[in-house]
Amino acid sequence: MHSWGRVAPVTTQVDTPAWADRIHPAPGPVLAYGLGRSYGDSCLLGEGRMIETRFLDRILDFDPASGLLRAEAGISLDAILRFCVPRGWFLPTTPGTRQVTLGGAIANDVHGKNHHRAGCFGNHTPRFELLRSDGSRQVVGEGDPRHAATIGGLGLTGIITWAELQLVPIRSAMLDVELVRFRGLDEFLELSRDSEEFWEHTVAWIDCAASGRDLGRGIFIRGNWSAHGELAPHKPPGASVPVDFPDFALNRFTIGAFNTLYYRRFFGRTNSLQQHYAPFFHPLDSIQGWSRIYGKRGFYQYQVVTPAEAGAEPMREMLRLISESGQGSFLAVLKTFGDKPSPGMLSFPSPGITLALDFANQGNATLALFDRLDEAARAGDARFYPAKDSRMSRADFERSYPRLDEFRSHVDPGMTSDFWKRMNR
Amino acid sequence: MSDPTPYRAAVFGATSAIATETLRALVAERPAELLLVGRNPERLETLAADLRARGAECEVHATDLLNPDAPWASILSGGDWDLFLIAHGSLPDQQATLDDPHATGREIDVNLISPVRIAATCARILEKQQRGTLAVFGSVAGDRGRQSNYLYGATKAALETFLAGLRHRFAEHPEVKITLLKPGLTDTPMTADIEKGPLFSPASKVGADAWSAVRKGKSTAYLPGWWRYVMFVIRHLPDFVLHKTKL
Numbered sequence: 088m089h090s091w092g093r094v095a096p097v098t099t100q101v102d103t104p105a106w107a108d109r110i111h112p113a114p115g116p117v118l119a120y121g122l123g124r125s126y127g128d129s130c131l132l133g134e135g136r137m138i139e140t141r142f143l144d145r146i147l148d149f150d151p152a153s154g155l156l157r158a159e160a161g162i163s164l165d166a167i168l169r170f171c172v173p174r175g176w177f178l179p180t181t182p183g184t185r186q187v188t189l190g191g192a193i194a195n196d197v198h199g200k201n202h203h204r205a206g207c208f209g210n211h212t213p214r215f216e217l218l219r220s221d222g223s224r225q226v227v228g229e230g231d232p233r234h235a236a237t238i239g240g241l242g243l244t245g246i247i248t249w250a251e252l253q254l255v256p257i258r259s260a261m262l263d264v265e266l267v268r269f270r271g272l273d274e275f276l277e278l279s280r281d282s283e284e285f286w287e288h289t290v291a292w293i294d295c296a297a298s299g300r301d302l303g304r305g306i307f308i309r310g311n312w313s314a315h316g317e318l319a320p321h322k323p324p325g326a327s328v329p330v331d332f333p334d335f336a337l338n339r340f341t342i343g344a345f346n347t348l349y350y351r352r353f354f355g356r357t358n359s360l361q362q363h364y365a366p367f368f369h370p371l372d373s374i375q376g377w378s379r380i381y382g383k384r385g386f387y388q389y390q391v392v393t394p395a396e397a398g399a400e401p402m403r404e405m406l407r408l409i410s411e412s413g414q415g416s417f418l419a420v421l422k423t424f425g426d427k428p429s430p431g432m433l434s435f436p437s438p439g440i441t442l443a444l445d446f447a448n449q450g451n452a453t454l455a456l457f458d459r460l461d462e463a464a465r466a467g468d469a470r471f472y473p474a475k476d477s478r479m480s481r482a483d484f485e486r487s488y489p490r491l492d493e494f495r496s497h498v499d500p501g502m503t504s505d506f507w508k509r510m511n512r
Numbered sequence: 513m514s515d516p517t518p519y520r521a522a523v524f525g526a527t528s529a530i531a532t533e534t535l536r537a538l539v540a541e542r543p544a545e546l547l548l549v550g551r552n553p554e555r556l557e558t559l560a561a562d563l564r565a566r567g568a569e570c571e572v573h574a575t576d577l578l579n580p581d582a583p584w585a586s587i588l589s590g591g592d593w594d595l596f597l598i599a600h601g602s603l604p605d606q607q608a609t610l611d612d613p614h615a616t617g618r619e620i621d622v623n624l625i626s627p628v629r630i631a632a633t634c635a636r637i638l639e640k641q642q643r644g645t646l647a648v649f650g651s652v653a654g655d656r657g658r659q660s661n662y663l664y665g666a667t668k669a670a671l672e673t674f675l676a677g678l679r680h681r682f683a684e685h686p687e688v689k690i691t692l693l694k695p696g697l698t699d700t701p702m703t704a705d706i707e708k709g710p711l712f713s714p715a716s717k718v719g720a721d722a723w724s725a726v727r728k729g730k731s732t733a734y735l736p737g738w739w740r741y742v743m744f745v746i747r748h749l750p751d752f753v754l755h756k757t758k759l
Binding site for chain 1: 527529552554555558559561562565566700701704717
């Protein structure tokens with residue numbers, strides 16, 4: 088089994104229950120495994136039993152008047168969208184891929200381009216059931232500390248068997264999108280501020296190969312649901328990446344060229360278009376197995392959030408370090424988080440700016456860059472993200488999550504993960 | 513949702529992953545009234561909830577399909593059926609099964625005797641109705657005996673011959689269709705222990721193709737369709753070549 092980063096696969100015992108009555112949470116240690124889109128080791132358990140949930144994918148109840156959906160936790164966001172879009176409903180918020188399970192979206196309290204309006208995924212899951220390793224089943228709802236511990240709880244508080252999700256109404260599957268080119272981080276912050284009131288979805292792509300006076304240039308992307316267009320769900324993926332790319336395929340020249348072309352992809356400063364939700368929210372889902380372009384050695388994700396008070400300075404320093412190292416990535420994403428709190432004790436988003444990047448695994452050079460980035464992040468009082476991590480230190484984890492001690496009391500003694508073991512060593 | 517008359521289907525072994533996906537494809541396309549037959553009442557209810565949320569009307573009937581005296585036949589009487597779908601099957605470890613004569617018999621029961629018994633009953637109803645479809649899941653494993661799964665393959669080959677005979681019997685009734693559905697390697701809980709390669713298809717794809725074959729009234733459908741060519745090659749390999757492979 089491996090996670091999406093493919094850096095450190097594990098060989099372990101795997102259960103694949105097809106029905107809820109076949110989930111056996113004991114003997115431990117166990118860890119629920121959805122679709123394996125966490126990048127690091129938070130979804131893996133090398134010594135123990137992993138319970139693959141993807142066949143537990145049934146819708147248990149749907150109220151077409153209120154949009155409240157109840158489903159088994161192994162259902163993917165992809166399957167939920169194919170169900171709800173033709174009926175005029177959409178996910179309350181969606182991460183950059185549809186290929187995650189409902190349970191996984193809760194356990195990592197995922198966020199999306201509408202964080203400044205909607206908060207996190209866990210803001211929209213009023214109730215769910217936990218199966219604990221002692222065999223007990225507990226339905227927990229908003230206000231219950233076990234609910235708060237499980238949101239962002241990395242699967243450590245019990246196995247989520249089913250969950251309720253409050254969908255939001257849409258009139259069309261299309262979005263009205265505007266792309267605005269910006270020349271630096273200050274312009275990015277200004278665009279973010281100006282867009283928050285009238286744009287539901289905002290994000291920015293950043294050219295992390297640019298340096299000097301181009302440092303921090305990128306394209307701001309903002310969108311609102313269209314009033315016109317069909318309620319057509321997305322199509323199944325077409326192309327796939329069938330093999331691991333050779334290691335030389337990605338280097339500073341191919342990455343630099345890609346980034347420059349991407350930055351120059353339209354004339355003028357802004358560009359307006361109507362776009363289906365699939366390319367807008369999930370651009371990489373149309374290519375199955377895209378992480379294989381990073382080759383056999385896999386890749387790392389790096390994501391932090393720096394507090395709003397710190398302004399653009401910590402991000403500027405981090406971008407400078409990345410451009411200096413020449414190890415840029417295609418997918419550098421910048422977004423401002425709003426101040427709507429998630430119930431989750433270990434929820435990642437907090438008011439401020441978040442930067443997410445992927446880096447091919449180039450061994451020590453990559454790890455050395457991360458050490459420098461960590462230092463800059465710490466100086467900026469940044470928070471690190473377990474779902475994307477393979478290497479954060481225990482101290483950084485503890486500093487990132489002030490409610491960690493409160494969380495610990497809700498951890499199921501029969502559940503753990505390679506990440507959790509690493510954080511408690 | 514162009515056709516307002518609900519499509520009426522009775523499904524045996526409804527809780528199998530491929531049957532579930534076939535039904536999801538059906539109910540995504542048109543209004544349906546489904547009778548879900550299987551062994552485990554809670555699982556049938558869970559499946560019914562899923563299909564109801566998708567717009568179908570569902571009834572469930574829990575019974576032992578291996579028992580010829582169980583009263584499942586009586587629940588079919590009186591209805592006008594568009595489709596009978598037979599989907600139960602099992603794929604256990606072959607050597608362990610062959611080492612135990614009782615287990616060997618049980619496998620043949622699940623994969624052949626029970627489906628044949630049900631198909632015979634459904635055929636009587638179709639004859640009376642003079643219309644409707646009987647669709648049964650076979651497998652590409654039935655196309656040639658291979659060391660890796662010849663017990664399973666033999667039951668599916670026998671089922672194929674049985675259905676070919678039924679199709680002959682109904683040759684003069686163009687409104688009665690006998691459809692053999694032959695999935696290739698499919699990513700389901702049944703194949704969880706087999707290492708996944710590029711030949712595996714998602715159950716959702718296989719189910720959607722199964723429904724499309726049923727709707728078009730096909731005689732035999734490989735699922736997905738490209739398995740027809742793969743199996744053409746495998747059927748025509750000379751023994752001395754096949755015997756060198758691990759297939």
